[in-house]
Amino acid sequence: MVDWGFMATIALIFLASMLAAWLRFSRKDACLAAFHGFHVTLQLDDDRRIWGVIEVLPTGLEMHYRNAIQDDSHLETSYLLYENEFQKIQTIFRYADDLSPENAKIREKAIKQAFHPRLPHRFLRKTRIFISNASESLNEAIGLTIGKMRKPIGNYLGEPSETHLKQLGGEFLGQVGHKADPLLERLVGMKVVFEMAEDGVVHEHVGVFKNYSADFLEILNVQFPCQERIPISQKERRQSAGLDVRAMDDVISVQNNASTAVMLTKLTTPESEQLLDVVIDPGGKVTLYSEIDFVEATLHARIVRELDMIVPRKRAVIRHRAEVSPMKNLADIIFDVGIRLPWGQENQQLIAKIQEKLTRNPLDVGSIALLGRLMLEEKKFDEAEIWLRKAYTLRFSLPDNGRGVELHLQELARRRRRATYAPITTDPLSEMGFTIAVQDEADTPPT
Numbered sequence: 001m002v003d004w005g006f007m008a009t010i011a012l013i014f015l016a017s018m019l020a021a022w023l024r025f026s027r028k029d030a031c032l033a034a035f036h037g038f039h040v041t042l043q044l045d046d047d048r049r050i051w052g053v054i055e056v057l058p059t060g061l062e063m064h065y066r067n068a069i070q071d072d073s074h075l076e077t078s079y080l081l082y083e084n085e086f087q088k089i090q091t092i093f094r095y096a097d098d099l100s101p102e103n104a105k106i107r108e109k110a111i112k113q114a115f116h117p118r119l120p121h122r123f124l125r126k127t128r129i130f131i132s133n134a135s136e137s138l139n140e141a142i143g144l145t146i147g148k149m150r151k152p153i154g155n156y157l158g159e160p161s162e163t164h165l166k167q168l169g170g171e172f173l174g175q176v177g178h179k180a181d182p183l184l185e186r187l188v189g190m191k192v193v194f195e196m197a198e199d200g201v202v203h204e205h206v207g208v209f210k211n212y213s214a215d216f217l218e219i220l221n222v223q224f225p226c227q228e229r230i231p232i233s234q235k236e237r238r239q240s241a242g243l244d245v246r247a248m249d250d251v252i253s254v255q256n257n258a259s260t261a262v263m264l265t266k267l268t269t270p271e272s273e274q275l276l277d278v279v280i281d282p283g284g285k286v287t288l289y290s291e292i293d294f295v296e297a298t299l300h301a302r303i304v305r306e307l308d309m310i311v312p313r314k315r316a317v318i319r320h321r322a323e324v325s326p327m328k329n330l331a332d333i334i335f336d337v338g339i340r341l342p343w344g345q346e347n348q349q350l351i352a353k354i355q356e357k358l359t360r361n362p363l364d365v366g367s368i369a370l371l372g373r374l375m376l377e378e379k380k381f382d383e384a385e386i387w388l389r390k391a392y393t394l395r396f397s398l399p400d401n402g403r404g405v406e407l408h409l410q411e412l413a414r415r416r417r418r419a420t421y422a423p424i425t426t427d428p429l430s431e432m433g434f435t436i437a438v439q440d441e442a443d444t445p446p447t
Contacts, residue, residue: 031216031310032056034110035094038103039066042081043090050079054092059083086215091196092310096221107308111220114210115189184212184318193320194219196311200346201338201377206322207309217311217318224309225263225302225334233296241303252288252299256280260304263335263404269294275350276300277369279335279404286399304334335404336411340377347374365394369405376412384412 028036033056042050042063052063060082068075081088099107192209194217195202207222230240232252238245242258256262264278264286272292280286290297340347354371358364372387388409395402 027058028056029216030213031211031218032061032092032213034211034218035092035308035310038094038099038107040092040094042079042092044088045090046088047090052079060085087312087314089312090315091312093222093224093307096306096308111210114220115208181212184209187318187321188212191322192219192318193322194311194316194318196316197341198338200341202341203338204319204333204336206333209318212313215313217313217316218309219311220308222307222309223260223304223334224307226305226307227265228301228303230299230301231296232299234294241301243301243303245299247290247297250290250293252290253285254280254288254299255285256282258282258303261335262304263302264288265300265302267292267297267299269297275370277366277373277404278398278400279407280400281403284400288399302335335407337373337376337408339379347378350374351378363394365391365397368394369398369402369408372405373408376408376415379415381412381416384408388412 032054035054036056038054039052040054040063042052042054044050050063052065055062055064060080063079063081065077065079068077070076096107187209188211190209191206193204193206194209195204205219205222205224207219209217210220211218228241230238230243230245232238232245232247234247234249236247241262242256243262244255244257246253252267254264259282261282262280264276264280266276267274267288267290269292272294274291276288278286278288351371351374354367354374357367358371361367368387369391372384372391375381375384375387388405391398391405392402392409395405398405
């Protein structure tokens, strides 16, 4: 005689297990899934960068190279990163100006759906959030339902089976539900200011907040200062990333032909390094004087490009709503100094080195400007003001006529206003008492 109660128990457990397994092996991180099929750059916390078309899977991701890479004894065509290695991710970004026409259309469609969602999309999102918020109550409902089921099947659903079904029900809800964050949910589709840790310094960026998951934030249309390395050689002309660079002995000429401002950060050789803090506006040109002898060197620059980014939540936080209207000058915030995280001795060693240099030459305006920037990075506002004021007074001796120092002064004023919650009412330069450079002031060493 067939024991139908027992068979019903087995069938119910089997179906619930199959459904939970299907959900488990089809679940993908919502932010990562948005970049599936796009060519992206994966930056890891050890500063490695992997370029490729991203394929997102439930247990990790695979980066498919456009061109195979020849290793010592084999060809490599992809890079795999497993889910338990996601903590290594620094950021994932795609260049908006480097998409194929097909992917550009997909991106535009996704943006419209995110910022102007149709009724079905809004209903689905709200349903998932409701399931997430009500998961505990729904788990209790599953328990009550299972209790009711025990009676018609003759109590053949034993305690172990009941516990297993409750566990499967909770797992089902976990797969279907969206880890809702009420504070972030109200910012989806809005322009925001987010803080992100980069090389031990926290910088601010502006973008449109599209989505979030338990581990990641997805932010679009970020005007981001990407790091570029431009190799230069003596008596040769190099064109890269919108810059036209020529080197002749110790003189380096840089023309900015890009549509946005550029910041030059340093000049390096394998043996030496010269720090720079030079901003070139679109169409501008500067002349640098090299302090190091070189035949070949590398000019490091920060070039503004429009990116879509996926950032781990442990490395970034959304801090403010941002104005919807376009900024008057993107360089004002894009080239922010940032805040140095409280570990590492690199800055202290660099500050000591610059101070020693100023002891030998108190009017080395480049070192004065760098010292003011470093003090601002260390949140030593009073000291930063002293050095930045001095550098601004001597600005016409700087390659960019003090454009970079001006941006740092504006950032100093913003930070002080933010610290005291005072409204922005005046220009930061006039507010802080700056004057046009006078020869007598230029000859006065900093105090």
